[in-house]
Amino acid sequence: MSPKSVVVTGAGRGIGLAVTLELAHAGFDVIGTVRTPEKDEALRAVVERTGAAVRTVLLDVADATSCVQAFTEIAMMTDGGPWAVVNNAGFAQPGAVEDVDDEQARRQLETNLIAPARIARLVLPAMRERRDGRIVNISSVAGRVSLPMLGWYCASKQGLESVTDALRMETESFGVKVVLIEPGSHRTGIWEQGAELLPAERTSAYRDQYAAADQVVRDARTLPGPRPVALAVLKALNARRPLPRYLVGGGARSAAALDVLAPTAATDWAKQLATGLRAAPPRVARAVDRLRGK
Numbered sequence: 661m662s663p664k665s666v667v668v669t670g671a672g673r674g675i676g677l678a679v680t681l682e683l684a685h686a687g688f689d690v691i692g693t694v695r696t697p698e699k700d701e702a703l704r705a706v707v708e709r710t711g712a713a714v715r716t717v718l719l720d721v722a723d724a725t726s727c728v729q730a731f732t733e734i735a736m737m738t739d740g741g742p743w744a745v746v747n748n749a750g751f752a753q754p755g756a757v758e759d760v761d762d763e764q765a766r767r768q769l770e771t772n773l774i775a776p777a778r779i780a781r782l783v784l785p786a787m788r789e790r791r792d793g794r795i796v797n798i799s800s801v802a803g804r805v806s807l808p809m810l811g812w813y814c815a816s817k818q819g820l821e822s823v824t825d826a827l828r829m830e831t832e833s834f835g836v837k838v839v840l841i842e843p844g845s846h847r848t849g850i851w852e853q854g855a856e857l858l859p860a861e862r863t864s865a866y867r868d869q870y871a872a873a874d875q876v877v878r879d880a881r882t883l884p885g886p887r888p889v890a891l892a893v894l895k896a897l898n899a900r901r902p903l904p905r906y907l908v909g910g911g912a913r914s915a916a917a918l919d920v921l922a923p924t925a926a927t928d929w930a931k932q933l934a935t936g937l938r939a940a941p942p943r944v945a946r947a948v949d950r951l952r953g954k
């Protein structure tokens with residue numbers, strides 16, 4: 661039997677690269693998408709060094725024409741269409757709601773929410789015809805929990821969760837299984853890129869919070885790498901009956917549980933504290949300093 665084909669979007673780095681390598685080593689026929697010929701070459705080099713085999717296609721998920729072209733090419737490479745798609749490509753637009761303009765908000769929603777739905781439209785007809793297929797959407801714990809200074813990112817992931825839940829119910833009778841992966845925080849390029857996307861600091865009423873971005877990027881270097889997310893995707897693809905959603909990591913599980921169980925006033929307070937919107941009481945500040953080894 662020929663290996664099952666899986667498309668992974670945003671395969672060049674971070675979680676997408678980890679998923680690509682994990683699936684390729686597990687025996688899937690992986691097609692990794694990247695945005696430029698340079699990134700294509702870099703991905704092929706990394707894959708070759710690990711001894712895996714991966715085919716590549718150019719794709720900018722935020723560009724509808726690019727999506728049609730890429731998935732037409734992929735249909736030809738996979739005898740009509742891939743068995744599965746992992747919608748991973750995404751980014752985090754930081755900034756207070758007041759500071760993020762329409763263009764930035766649209767770009768966030770286009771990439772993280774509209775694109776996975778558009779890609780589902782492109783792959784579903786062939787999956788339905790075969791009565792077999794999987795769509796795995798990489799969401800986030802931010803798909804369940806709203807955070808200040810990340811309002812539009814949370815909106816994009818919470819929108820993705822709503823659309824994915826609807827899609828899962830709509831496609832079940834056609835043999836297509838739809839899954840959400842909800843990672844906590846992992847060490848990838850998303851943090852540095854987010855810091856670069858911060859709104860102009862000097863003029864903002866939130867400049868003190870933005871000034872802490874460097875510390876957030878430094879702290880992110882100590883986070884766990886992306887492999888646990890890749891293992892969750894592998895589990896979702898290998899399971900005969902995958903779960904509707906996989907929360908990845910203890911941090912994600914406790915944040916999701918706390919957000920449901922604790923009163924909103926308490927979770928607001930904790931999130932304001934964590935993002936510097938509220939000053940910590942001296943005792944809490946000393947405990948945080950101790951945790952940071954100061």
Ligand SMILES: NC(=O)c1ccc[n+]([C@@H]2O[C@H](COP(=O)([O-])OP(=O)(O)OC[C@H]3O[C@@H](n4cnc5c(N)ncnc54)[C@H](OP(=O)(O)O)[C@@H]3O)[C@@H](O)[C@H]2O)c1
Nearest residue numbers: 670674675695720721722749750800843845846848849850
């Ligand atoms: N890292 C975390 O802590 C975390 C937690 C929860 C969820 N996630 C989610 O995991 C996914 C991957 O993020 P990551 O952490 O691996 O970040 P990353 O290291 O910054 O990688 C993001 C990937 O998405 C690609 N991408 C971005 N916009 C794209 C577009 N318009 N078209 C095609 N590709 C595009 C990037 O390609 P280029 O190289 O061309 O920019 C890159 O390959 C995202 O959906 C993110 O929201 C991450």
